[in-house]
Amino acid sequence: MDKIKQESVLFFQKLFDVDCTQPIGDSLDFIPRIVTEEDNANLVTAPTMEEVKKAVFSLSSDSAVGVDGFNRVFYKTYWHILADYLFKAVEDFFFGGSLTKAITRTLLCLIPKVKYPATFMDFRPISLCTFASKVFSKILANRMGELLPKIISH
Known part of the structure; x- marks a missing residue:
């Protein structure tokens, strides 16, 4: 079993490894600056309770639970207790x-990915994160969603 564990770790480390040692240098100078200081401020500004609640209530009730075992149904049902935390x-x-x-x-x-997987390439890795992590991501995605039409061309 330890051999399988070692092989799986090596396989996925190689699959997701990125060589970031190449210096970018001045190449970014040719990219126009479209995101304003105000845009940046909106991305990192303190969230409001309403923004957190909107994120919680907009997440799917059917999504897989993470390691904490909780999903949106739990948070929605006990929002009055959990909101401040x-x-x-x-x-x-x-x-x-x-x-x-x-x-x-x-x-x-x-x-x-296939009926009878034989190699690690036959698997799709997914991560089951906690619901709180999903809320963080949803808030950031909502904020980025307002900015994306400005920075992605048709």
Whole structure:
């Protein structure tokens, strides 16, 4: 079993490894600056309770639960109890605070792409993260969604 574990780790490390040692230099100078200081400020501004609630209630009820075992149904049902705690976690995330492993841990799950997988290439890795992590991502995605039409051409 240890041999399988070692091989799987090596396979996926190689698959997702990126060589970032090439210096970019002045090549970015040719890219026009479209994102304004105001745009940047909107991306990193402190979230409001309403923004957190909107993110929670807009996430899918059917999505797989993460390592914490909770999904949107749980958060929606107990919003009146959890709101302040989740809001504090979101604030900590946005202000660079340290987040506990209970929030940041992720379970990697291998989903077979074919009926009888024979190699690791026959699997699609997905990560099952905590619901709080999904909320962080949703808030950022909502904010980026307003900016994307400005920076992506038709």
